Amino acid sequence: MTTTNQKGLIINKNWCKGCGICVEFCPTNVLEMKDGKANIKDIDSCIMCKQCELRCPDYAIYLGGKKDGK
Amino acid sequence: MASALVENHFRSNKLPHIWCPGCGHGIIMRSIVEAIDELGYNKDDVCVVSGIGCSSRAPGYMDYNTLHTLHGRALAYATGVKMANPKLKVIVITGDGDCAAIGGNHLIHAARRNIDITTVVFNNNIYGMTGGQYSPTTPTGEKGTTAPFGNIDKNFDLCNLAKAAGATYVARATAYHANMITKLVKAGMENKGFSFVEAVSVCPTYYGRKNKKGDAVQMMRYLKDSSVNVKAAKKLPKEKLEGKFFIGEFHKVEEPEYTEQYQKIIDSFQKER
Amino acid sequence: MENKNIKLMQGNEACVEGALTAGMRFFAGYPITPSTEIAEISSLRLPKVGGKFLQMEDEIAGIAATIGASLTGLKSMTATSGPGFSLKQENIGYASIAEIPCVIVNVQRGGPSTGLPTSPAQGDIMQAKWGTHGDHPVIALSPSSVRETFDLTIKAFNYAEKYRMPVMLLTDEVIGHMREKIEIPTADEIEIIDRVKPESGLDKYNPYEVNEGELVPKMASYGEGYRFHVTGLVHDETGFPSNDSNVAGNLLDRLMKKIDNNIEDISLYEEYRIDDAETIIIAYGSTARSAKSAVDMAREEGLKVGLFRPMTIWPFLDKQITDVAKKADNIIVAEMNLGQYVNEVERVGNKYANISKCCKANGELITPDEILAKIKEV
Numbered sequence: 140m141t142t143t144n145q146k147g148l149i150i151n152k153n154w155c156k157g158c159g160i161c162v163e164f165c166p167t168n169v170l171e172m173k174d175g176k177a178n179i180k181d182i183d184s185c186i187m188c189k190q191c192e193l194r195c196p197d198y199a200i201y202l203g204g205k206k207d208g209k
Numbered sequence: 210m211a212s213a214l215v216e217n218h219f220r221s222n223k224l225p226h227i228w229c230p231g232c233g234h235g236i237i238m239r240s241i242v243e244a245i246d247e248l249g250y251n252k253d254d255v256c257v258v259s260g261i262g263c264s265s266r267a268p269g270y271m272d273y274n275t276l277h278t279l280h281g282r283a284l285a286y287a288t289g290v291k292m293a294n295p296k297l298k299v300i301v302i303t304g305d306g307d308c309a310a311i312g313g314n315h316l317i318h319a320a321r322r323n324i325d326i327t328t329v330v331f332n333n334n335i336y337g338m339t340g341g342q343y344s345p346t347t348p349t350g351e352k353g354t355t356a357p358f359g360n361i362d363k364n365f366d367l368c369n370l371a372k373a374a375g376a377t378y379v380a381r382a383t384a385y386h387a388n389m390i391t392k393l394v395k396a397g398m399e400n401k402g403f404s405f406v407e408a409v410s411v412c413p414t415y416y417g418r419k420n421k422k423g424d425a426v427q428m429m430r431y432l433k434d435s436s437v438n439v440k441a442a443k444k445l446p447k448e449k450l451e452g453k454f455f456i457g458e459f460h461k462v463e464e465p466e467y468t469e470q471y472q473k474i475i476d477s478f479q480k481e482r
Numbered sequence: 483m484e485n486k487n488i489k490l491m492q493g494n495e496a497c498v499e500g501a502l503t504a505g506m507r508f509f510a511g512y513p514i515t516p517s518t519e520i521a522e523i524s525s526l527r528l529p530k531v532g533g534k535f536l537q538m539e540d541e542i543a544g545i546a547a548t549i550g551a552s553l554t555g556l557k558s559m560t561a562t563s564g565p566g567f568s569l570k571q572e573n574i575g576y577a578s579i580a581e582i583p584c585v586i587v588n589v590q591r592g593g594p595s596t597g598l599p600t601s602p603a604q605g606d607i608m609q610a611k612w613g614t615h616g617d618h619p620v621i622a623l624s625p626s627s628v629r630e631t632f633d634l635t636i637k638a639f640n641y642a643e644k645y646r647m648p649v650m651l652l653t654d655e656v657i658g659h660m661r662e663k664i665e666i667p668t669a670d671e672i673e674i675i676d677r678v679k680p681e682s683g684l685d686k687y688n689p690y691e692v693n694e695g696e697l698v699p700k701m702a703s704y705g706e707g708y709r710f711h712v713t714g715l716v717h718d719e720t721g722f723p724s725n726d727s728n729v730a731g732n733l734l735d736r737l738m739k740k741i742d743n744n745i746e747d748i749s750l751y752e753e754y755r756i757d758d759a760e761t762i763i764i765a766y767g768s769t770a771r772s773a774k775s776a777v778d779m780a781r782e783e784g785l786k787v788g789l790f791r792p793m794t795i796w797p798f799l800d801k802q803i804t805d806v807a808k809k810a811d812n813i814i815v816a817e818m819n820l821g822q823y824v825n826e827v828e829r830v831g832n833k834y835a836n837i838s839k840c841c842k843a844n845g846e847l848i849t850p851d852e853i854l855a856k857i858k859e860v
Binding site: 223252253254256258268269272273274275276277278279282285286287288289290292293294296297314315317318471474475478479 | 507508510529530532534536538539540542543546547548549550551552553554555556558572573576703704705706707709710711712713714715722723
């Protein structure tokens with residue numbers, strides 16, 4: 140259930156409770172709701188701003204990969 | 210499978226947490242952990258103490274020394290912990306009912322002592338764990354399962370309460386302003402004294418539903434649209450502030466810290482010997 | 483020449499001296515008559531030994547801070563009386579389920595409610611056992627003299643540390659405020675028990691795991707490197723909450739067995755002139771002093787009377803009281819309440835002896851004459 144990509148944006152669908160907060164506050168409209176869970180619809184638009192990760196109440200979406208951490 | 214921050218600072222085998230979909234508490238808990246990470250504290254030196262309620266389940270997920278106490282008593286336990294071992298970085302996680310109703314007395318006295326504890330209140334304006342009863346921060350007129358005709362109580366402004374009681378650092382942010390929570394908690398942890406950070410949360414399940422506030426997204430949007438940074442507020446005309454609440458740093462002063470004052474008494478006897 | 487350490491001391495003062503001897507390094511409390519001297523003397527003595535004293539905002543905070551301090555490794559105590567003991571009950575349950583060693587002193591006064599603040603009573607015997615909700619193990623000790631207050635305070639700390647639980651010291655206004663000459667024992671005469679801690683540097687530490695041959699889980703302190711979780715919820719050996727009925731059943735079973743399997747270690751009592759006694763008085767705390775005088779008075783009149791004096795109130799001394807009941811024709815339970823301990827005595831002794839009570843709860847001590855009159859009546 141993992142989505143990986145060149146931006147390193149990862150969604151852990153097991154933890155996603157489908158609140159939709161990440162979709163709503165993504166400034167570049169990268170995300171959508173699909174089957175009650177967050178889903179990446181347009182990774183090319185991702186500017187890696189971390190707004191989704193910061194506001195995900197369930198730690199289900201994050202920028203992983205080599206860009207992770209500080 | 211989680212971010213490095215989550216893997217490093219949470220007991221990730223305990224996740225996902227028990228909170229409802231869209232509950233703001235998870236956002237706030239993450240922001241606190243981010244603050245601890247940025248401060249570079251040794252996890253062994255961090256002690257998180259909570260009371261009872263939705264918010265107070267947080268410490269169970271956090272990979273520090275954690276203490277889940279009784280309803281309202283987190284600050285009393287934390288005072289004992291901090292006094293007994295002042296090297297520990299003590300954080301209290303509490304809710305609006307836990308800290309302002311049953312634990313109100315402990316809040317004002319911990320603030321009065323200026324003991325070096327950072328208290329973060331997850332304020333969701335309702336008793337969530339018991340199913341939606343009105344709390345000391347439920348706005349007047351709003352509903353809870355025990356205020357079916359509207360709450361006639363006047364609600365507390367927690368930050369004013371903490372400031373009046375003697376807290377030396379007082380600030381507020383919201384679950385929408387996750388980065389700001391991190392910044393404020395960091396400043397609170399760095400303040401040598403009692404720090405109080407009100408983190409306005411959202412409870413779509415009870416408070417939202419009972420008061421027709423919409424879903425989690427709409428409630429988050431409300432936090433974004435209705436909050437004004439206290440610094441910016443000074444420059445805004447009155448009409449622009451109508452129906453808004455303030456966020457940011459409200460109060461910051463330096464005063465003698467409690468455990469340090471007590472240590473001076475101990476030291477005075479050691480010199481005598 | 484032996485250099486004896488002899489002092490004139492008040493009961494409440496002896497309690498603090500005993501606590502410091504046992505290793506108390508933290509006290510948090512709230513002023514309340516007739517226990518206040520324990521807080522006052524602690525505030526004076528503790529900083530001199532590097533310990534900490536806190537006057538909290540209320541009785542609940544007093545015991546809560548005490549439990550918190552114990553989690554950092556300090557031997558901790560709180561003291562109270564009557565109304566304050568009521569307020570502390572929820573936290574006593576917390577210390578029981580989370581297995582946090584601490585000592586709670588209750589200098590009993592007349593109740594209910596504010597009652598008789600400056601008068602002695604023994605009305606909290608059942609509250610000590612059942613005051614907090616739910617089933618839980620209880621150790622409660624009751625001294626009859628100033629010296630015994632010193633000794634039993636040390637015992638209370640020892641039991642608290644050994645069995646990882648709250649231990650109550652039930653004194654009363656008379657014992658707390660009475661002054662007597664006492665000889666302070668030397669260090670080699672005193673046994674001090676400390677909690678068992680886990681080795682450092684273990685890969686894994688389960689804060690509530692009990693291995694074969696161990697009495698209680700090993701207790702780490704906050705800040706030592708084991709980042710463990712403590713909760714008042716039912717928890718498994720990892721310390722995290724569980725709703726599993728097996729986990730709940732096993733936890734309660736283990737908590738109760740700490741007492742049940744070690745009852746001899748916790749059974750403290752004195753027998754006085756009971757060998758040939760036909761009537762045996764059972765009395766504890768200050769009442770036992772009157773009872774002892776009554777026994778001597780009765781003996782002078784040729785009556786075969788003895789005294790059994792429990793120092794351990796809880797766990798109840800089933801075995802000893804049964805033996806006493808088998809030995810005597812009559813048992814008189816004298817206590818400053820309207821009949822509390824006597825019910826337990828009846829439970830085990832009814833089929834062997836006639837059991838009657840000599841009770842009073844008006845704030846006055848029960849006098850030797852009153853007990854003697856009762857002896858003659860049965």
